[in-house]
Each structure stands twice: as C-alpha cells, then as structure tokens.
Amino acid sequence: MEPRRTAASRAMSFTLFIVQILNGLQFGVLLFLIAAGLTLVFGVMDFINLAHGVQYMLGAYLAVMFYTLTGSFVAALLLALVAALAFGLLLEFTVFRHLYDRDHLEQVIATFGIILFLNQGVKVVWGAAPLSLPIPDSLSGVVVLMPGLIYPIWRLVIIGAGLAVGLLLYILVSRTRVGMLVRAGATHAPIVSALGVDIRRLFMIVFGFGTMLAAFAGVMIAPILSVEPGMGDSVLILAFVVIVIGGIGSMRGAFIAALLVGLVDTLGRSFMIDILRLAMAPSPARTVGPALASMLIYVLMALVLYFRPAGLFPARGR
Amino acid sequence: MSMLESAAAPVARGKIEWLPVAIFAVLALAPIACAYGAETYWLGLFTSVMVFAIAAIAVDLLCGFGGLVTFGHAAFVGIGAYAVAIFGAEGITDMAITLPAALAVSAIFAYLTGTICLRTKNVYFIMITLAFGQMAYFVAGSLAPYGGDDGISVKTRSTLFGYAIFDNDRAFYYCVFAFLLASYLLCRALIGSRFGRVFRGARDNPTRMATIGFDVFRYQRVAYVIAGCLGGLAGFLLANATEFVSPAYMSWQRSGELIIMVLFGGLGTLHGAILGAASYILLESVLGGVTENWKLIFGPMLVLIVLFARGGLIGLFGAIKRKLSHD
Numbered sequence: 001m002e003p004r005r006t007a008a009s010r011a012m013s014f015t016l017f018i019v020q021i022l023n024g025l026q027f028g029v030l031l032f033l034i035a036a037g038l039t040l041v042f043g044v045m046d047f048i049n050l051a052h053g054v055q056y057m058l059g060a061y062l063a064v065m066f067y068t069l070t071g072s073f074v075a076a077l078l079l080a081l082v083a084a085l086a087f088g089l090l091l092e093f094t095v096f097r098h099l100y101d102r103d104h105l106e107q108v109i110a111t112f113g114i115i116l117f118l119n120q121g122v123k124v125v126w127g128a129a130p131l132s133l134p135i136p137d138s139l140s141g142v143v144v145l146m147p148g149l150i151y152p153i154w155r156l157v158i159i160g161a162g163l164a165v166g167l168l169l170y171i172l173v174s175r176t177r178v179g180m181l182v183r184a185g186a187t188h189a190p191i192v193s194a195l196g197v198d199i200r201r202l203f204m205i206v207f208g209f210g211t212m213l214a215a216f217a218g219v220m221i222a223p224i225l226s227v228e229p230g231m232g233d234s235v236l237i238l239a240f241v242v243i244v245i246g247g248i249g250s251m252r253g254a255f256i257a258a259l260l261v262g263l264v265d266t267l268g269r270s271f272m273i274d275i276l277r278l279a280m281a282p283s284p285a286r287t288v289g290p291a292l293a294s295m296l297i298y299v300l301m302a303l304v305l306y307f308r309p310a311g312l313f314p315a316r317g318r
Numbered sequence: 319m320s321m322l323e324s325a326a327a328p329v330a331r332g333k334i335e336w337l338p339v340a341i342f343a344v345l346a347l348a349p350i351a352c353a354y355g356a357e358t359y360w361l362g363l364f365t366s367v368m369v370f371a372i373a374a375i376a377v378d379l380l381c382g383f384g385g386l387v388t389f390g391h392a393a394f395v396g397i398g399a400y401a402v403a404i405f406g407a408e409g410i411t412d413m414a415i416t417l418p419a420a421l422a423v424s425a426i427f428a429y430l431t432g433t434i435c436l437r438t439k440n441v442y443f444i445m446i447t448l449a450f451g452q453m454a455y456f457v458a459g460s461l462a463p464y465g466g467d468d469g470i471s472v473k474t475r476s477t478l479f480g481y482a483i484f485d486n487d488r489a490f491y492y493c494v495f496a497f498l499l500a501s502y503l504l505c506r507a508l509i510g511s512r513f514g515r516v517f518r519g520a521r522d523n524p525t526r527m528a529t530i531g532f533d534v535f536r537y538q539r540v541a542y543v544i545a546g547c548l549g550g551l552a553g554f555l556l557a558n559a560t561e562f563v564s565p566a567y568m569s570w571q572r573s574g575e576l577i578i579m580v581l582f583g584g585l586g587t588l589h590g591a592i593l594g595a596a597s598y599i600l601l602e603s604v605l606g607g608v609t610e611n612w613k614l615i616f617g618p619m620l621v622l623i624v625l626f627a628r629g630g631l632i633g634l635f636g637a638i639k640r641k642l643s644h645d
Binding site for chain 1: 381439452
C-alpha cells in the first residue's frame with residue numbers, strides 16, 4: 001500500500017504546481033512574441049516564412065555580440081533589435097519580396113534554404129559551441145511570491161514584457177490607422193490595394209515589426225537558454241502550431257493559443273507521469289509518460305483542426 | 319501561373335517518353351560503372367538515391383497530382399524502417415512477414431490520419447500532416463526496448479523465405495531498382511486511369527468534381543493510403559540499406575527534404591521525383607566533400623532554384639528542348 005501523503009508533501013506539490021503554471025505562462029508568452037509576427041506576416045501577406053525562427057535565433061546571437069562589445073544589457077537589447085530589423089528588411093528586399101505572389105510550397109522551400117544558410121552562417125561566425133548572455137544584475141535574483149514559493153525575477157520580467165507587448169499590439173491593431181489597414185489587409189488585401197494604399201509599404205512595415213518581435217523574444221530568452229545554432233527550429237514549429245490553433249491572421253487567437261500551448265506543454269511534461277500512474281503501473285507510466293507529454297500539443301492541434309478546420313478564431317472573410 | 323497549376327500535364331498515351339527510359343537505363347547500368355571506382359561507396363549512394371526516390375514519388379503523387387502538400391511523409395518512412403528493426407530485434411527477418419507488416423501498418427496509419435487530415439485544406443493540411451508526423455516521431459523516441467531516442471541497429475538484412483537475397487550489395491541494389499520501377503509504373507498507371515483523372519480534377523477544382531458526383535474525399539484518401547504504403551516501402555528498404563533505424567528518420571526536416579527533392583526534379587512528373595532525389599543526395603555528398611559548411615552553398619541554391627528555375631530540372635530540360643527545336 002502506498003503511504004498516505006503528508007500535509008507537507010501536499011504543500012510541496014501545490015507550490016510545484018504554481019511554479020509550473022508560471023513556467024508555462026513564461027513559455028506561452030515567449031511563443032506569443034514569435035507567433036505574433038508569424039501570424040501577421042501570414043495573415044496579411046499570405047506568406048509562409050519558415051525563416052522566422054532563425055530571426056529569433058539571430059536576435060539572441062546579436063544580443064550576445066553587442067553585450068560583449070558594450071557590457072550593458074539594455075544597449076545590447078536595443079542594438080540587437082535595430083540590427084535584426086535591418087537584417088530582416090535586407091532579406092525582405094532581396095528575397096521575400098519576390099515570393100509573395102508564389103504558392104505556399106515555393107515559399108516553404110525558399111525560406112527553408114534561408115534556414116539552412118543562417119544556421120550554418122552563425123556556426124561559422126560565432127562557432128558551434130553554445131553561448132550565453134548574463135541576466136542584468138538588478139534582475140538576476142529570486143523573489144518570494146508566497147511562503148515556500150520562490151521564483152526567478154527574470155522569468156517574471158519575461159512574462160511582464162510579453163503581456164506588455166500583447167497589450168501594445170492590441171492597441172496598435174485595434175486603435176490605430178496602420179492597425180486598421182493591417183486588419184483589412186488580412187482579410188481583403190486586393191481591395192485595400194485598390195483603395196490606394198501602398199500595399200508593399202504596408203507589407204514592409206508588418207514584416208519589419210514581426211522580425212523585431214521575434215528578435216526581442218530571442219534576446220529575452222537568451223539569459224535562460226543556451227544560444228546555439230538551430231535554436232530557432234523547434235520554436236518555429238511550435239509557433240506554427242500556435243498560429244494554426246489560434247486561426248491564421250488572428251492576433252487574439254495567437255495570444256490565447258500561445259498561452260494554451262505553453263501551459264499544456266509545460267504542465268504535461270511535469271505531471272504526465274503522475275497522471276498516468278493513477279491508471280497504470282509505475283514502470284509503463286515512466287515509459288509512456290514523456291512520449292505522451294511531447295505529443296500533447298500536436299494532439300491538441302489535431303483535435304482543434306478536426307473540430308474547427310480553420311482554427312479557434314478564424315480571421316473573418318476567408 | 320503557380321507551380322502547382324503548371325505541373326502535371328496528363329501522361330501521353332502511346333508515345334514513348336525518353337527521359338524516364340533514360341533515367342532507368344542509367345540506374346540499371348550504374349553498378350557496372352561503380353565497379354571501376356570506389357564500388358561500395360558509389361553503390362551505397364545510388365541505392366539510397368533509389369530508396370529516397372520511392373518516397374519522393376509518393377510525395378509527388380500527393381503534392382504534384384493531388385495538390386496535397388504533405389509535410390509529414392517521413393513518418394511513413396519511419397514506420398517501414400521500424401517494422402524491420404522491431405521484427406529484427408524479435409528474431410524475425412523474413413520479408414515475407416516484415417514487408418507486408420510494414421505496408422499494413424503504413425496503410426492503417428495513412429487511413430486513420432488521412433481521414434482527419436483531409437478534412438482540412440491548404441496550409442492547415444500542411445500543418446496537420448506535420449502534427450501527425452511529429453506524433454509518430456515522439457512515439458518512436460519512446461520505444462525504449464528498441465533504442466528510444468538513440469535508435470537501434472539492424473543486425474541482419476531481410477531475407478526472402480530464408481534466402482539472404484539482400485546480403486550481396488549488388489543484388490540488393492537490383493532489388494531496390496525493381497521496387498523503384500514497380501512503384502513508378504504503379505503511380506503512372508494510377509495517374510493515367512479514371513481514378514487519376516478524378517484525383518487530378520479534385521486538385522484543380524474540388525467543388526466542380528463534387529458537383530459532377532464524385533466523392534472527392536474518398537478518392538483523396540485512397541491516394542493518401544497508397545502514398546503512405548510507398549513511404550513504408552521506402553522505409554523498409556532504407557532500414558536494410560543503412561542497417562540502422564532511429565527517430566531522426568521521422569523528423570520534420572526529413573519530410574521537408576522529401577518535398578525539396580520533388581521540387582528539385584519538377585513537381586507532378588513522377589520521374590522528376592527520381593531526378594530530384596538523385597540530384598539532392600549527390601549534391602549533398604559532393605558539396606559535403608568540398609566543405610563542411612556545404613549548407614552555406616546549398617541554402618542559397620534552394621532560394622535561387624525557387625526564384626529562377628521554376629518547374630525544376632524537368633522544366634529546365636523542357637526549356638532547353640524548346641530552344642533547340644527553335645534553332
């Protein structure tokens with residue numbers, strides 16, 4: 001018979017649960033920063049940009065480089081954002097611009113080529129070994145949220161920054177003129193163009209903004225992840241899962257789906273084995289658990305698409 | 319005109335097409351040429367070209383003729399490969415058992431996932447096939463008794479009724495050749511048949527096909543199952559060729575590579591898929607021999623091909639032919 005759980009261990013598992021929820025939120029917010037740009041570019045321009053993930057990676061690398069040059073995190077953040085924007089616009093100008101009218105398959109292949117190039121490129125420039133970026137001193141400690149519950153400040157900063165960006169995006173998209181054009185472009189691009197709006201310029205603004213958001217995510221996560229080639233690939237696929245669940249082109253959908261995916265993935269990974277042990281013996285639970293936890297978000301996506309083939313919040317008009 | 323629409327002219331009847339004949343002639347004679355060089359290396363390379371060509375033909379069947387861009391086809395290759403590895407670990411190596419098992423599991427997986435995937439369209443289809451591909455990938459990684467994430471080696475190649483017909487590299491080469499030829503002819507016959515015309519019609523205008531009275535969904539699902547089986551066949555051969563199986567065979571990058579191969583050769587031509595697989599694998603090995611940073615060259619090449627060489631190698635051949643006949 002299993003020993004009865006003590007009050008102390010129950011409190012332990014409760015704090016663990018809260019910590020994992022916070023971790024899930026932090027992961028979800030990060031995914032939102034990446035998915036926001038992706039869904040905008042996809043929704044407005046009908047352009048599948050697989051290279052969005054390497055732009056996140058590039059943001060992290062640029063931050064590490066500028067940090068070694070300046071020694072200040074804030075300066076590194078700002079310089080990295082500017083440099084990432086410049087590089088993104090260069091890519092838009094030389095390659096992506098010629099792909100907007102092509103079909104999805106061609107966009108996938110061309111941007112896949114850019115992934116290969118940039119993943120190898122950062123290896124050549126910065127080496128294959130993982131790099132790291134220190135957390136700014138004033139934000140490097142932990143904070144006591146509740147008795148017995150401590151949490152790193154930096155992760156809270158990421159959550160806060162992500163929510164702030166979400167709010168900013170909401171205001172931009174729903175309250176400003178550019179936002180109005182973006183919303184109109186997401187559903188009726190040809191008509192917006194016919195009304196005399198320079199759609200190419202709109203595309204460039206949207207693209208540049210998306211690139212900066214991805215780079216921002218890269219800079220913010222760099223202190224707690226190792227900065228290495230290929231770090232954008234897995235995040236890219238997750239960001240696609242997010243925008244597909246949320247409904248392509250929908251900012252609200254991206255936000256909700258990002259938090260959903262972040263929470264489901266994090267909680268699944270921490271508690272799946274325990275949940276399975278309720279129903280099966282410990283040893284198969286330990287084998288099946290991790291696999292099931294990794295699959296969970298894909299199962300979620302398949303379920304959502306089965307019942308709602310255009311995502312949770314389909315952008316109207318398509 | 320997009321690449322999808324421009325591709326796939328109906329297969330002409332009665333007229334011999336020389337390009338596919340030439341491709342198979344070269345493949346049939348390659349081992350003789352290999353005997354004059356580093357035989358094991360080149361024979362192995364051409365064998366894997368043909369193995370991937372089978373998988374690429376399957377992807378071409380869906381992408382090029384059905385407009386169904388599948389981003390999870392590596393899952394089927396993995397299923398076929400794991401069938402060999404798992405039966406092998408349990409002491410069963412006879413392909414009279416393992417091959418039908420590989421095909422059956424692929425078919426069942428294709429039928430179940432196809433039923434769900436084919437409800438969605440366009441980019442949602444791309445993403446949901448990716449989702450199932452990823453699920454298969456993680457399941458393979460959790461097969462702890464069969465290597466888990468590290469993979470498992472295949473100790474003996476498959477036998478046929480006890481005869482070790484795959485043990486000789488050259489005999490194995492010709493077996494793979496026969497499988498490739500059979501897959502190619504099967505798909506070609508399929509495309510030319512009434513079934514193929516409905517399937518192609520569903521690519522161009524599903525609403526119209528439905529209005530005429532065809533159940534588009536069922537036609538697409540049958541094609542999806544056939545393509546899944548071909549993927550499983552490729553995986554079965556791949557496990558025998560590399561004598562090693564790992565979850566990496568099912569990663570999304572592998573699925574992407576299959577699409578690249580098809581685009582390389584030219585979408586919707588079937589023999590283009592063979593050319594594409596050959597050029598992809600040969601290019602990878604040649605560039606990889608020149609510099610370890612071969613992806614710095616290969617990446618921009620992909621971009622240039624998309625921007626300037628639409629229609630792939632087949633399109634290039636066509637353009638050269640037109641130019642010659644003009645002069």
